[in-house]
Amino acid sequence: MKAIPTALPEVLLIEPKVFGDSRGFFMESWNEARFNELLGCEVHFVQDNHSRSSRGVLRGLHYQLDPQPQGKLVRCVNGAVFDVAVDLRRSSPNFGRWVGHELSADNQRQMWIPPGFAHGFLVLSETADFLYKTSGRYAPECEGAVRWNDPAVGIAWPLEGITPILSAKDEAAPLLAGAKTFD
Numbered sequence: 001m002k003a004i005p006t007a008l009p010e011v012l013l014i015e016p017k018v019f020g021d022s023r024g025f026f027m028e029s030w031n032e033a034r035f036n037e038l039l040g041c042e043v044h045f046v047q048d049n050h051s052r053s054s055r056g057v058l059r060g061l062h063y064q065l066d067p068q069p070q071g072k073l074v075r076c077v078n079g080a081v082f083d084v085a086v087d088l089r090r091s092s093p094n095f096g097r098w099v100g101h102e103l104s105a106d107n108q109r110q111m112w113i114p115p116g117f118a119h120g121f122l123v124l125s126e127t128a129d130f131l132y133k134t135s136g137r138y139a140p141e142c143e144g145a146v147r148w149n150d151p152a153v154g155i156a157w158p159l160e161g162i163t164p165i166l167s168a169k170d171e172a173a174p175l176l177a178g179a180k181t182f183d
Contacts, residue, residue, distance in 0.1 A: 001031060003038040004109075006099045011085045011117065012038070013101055014073070014110040027108060029075070030133070039112070043071055049132040053123045058157070058164040060120015061086055061146040061173070065180055068139035069115035072132050079128030080104035081121040082158050086146065088181040089116040096176055098155050116182045118146050122157050122164065144180050145173035152176050 004013040014035070016027045036042050053059065061084065064070045074083060084100040102124070103109050113119045121130065146153065148166070153176055157164070173179075 001034050008094055008099045010114045011099050012112045043135050045133040046137055047134045051130045053128055055123050055126050056162045056165045058122045058148055058166055061118035063118040063144045064142040065144050068136050068142040071115045071135035072113045072119055074132050075110040076103040077129050078105050079125030081123050081128050083111050083121045085113040086118040088118050090181055098153055146176050146179045147173040150175045
């Protein structure tokens, strides 16, 4: 497993070692000691989530505030998504900046989104199965969201030929200027 830096230093792409042959492949998708070594700190995951979505579904931008913030290690095990993280830490020089990468069953990459960042993704394939390991339990009273198309954030979603399908909650999410954020 190796870490690949992104434009936001705290957000990492994690690339597992994949051993393939004519029978298929084998990979270690999670190793706590190696992951913590790559991050330089200890992260303990307490919950796994799995979502399935169809082409054009856009989920996000979601996060959890204190006292129950969540870090997320995410991956796409079927299909492909464009995965995004947005820095919501007002004290950060990168506040409001975003990074996005394709995660797919083919590239087998994962993305680490630490606490203090919003997360979202757009499904690029006919369907996608998306897995989340979270460092905090789901706490609805701590939920936050930022509108997916906030011009102040300016995410360049790859929407060519795709009309985004949103939940009512995501459609009504506030702009960054009106959202609750981190210090």
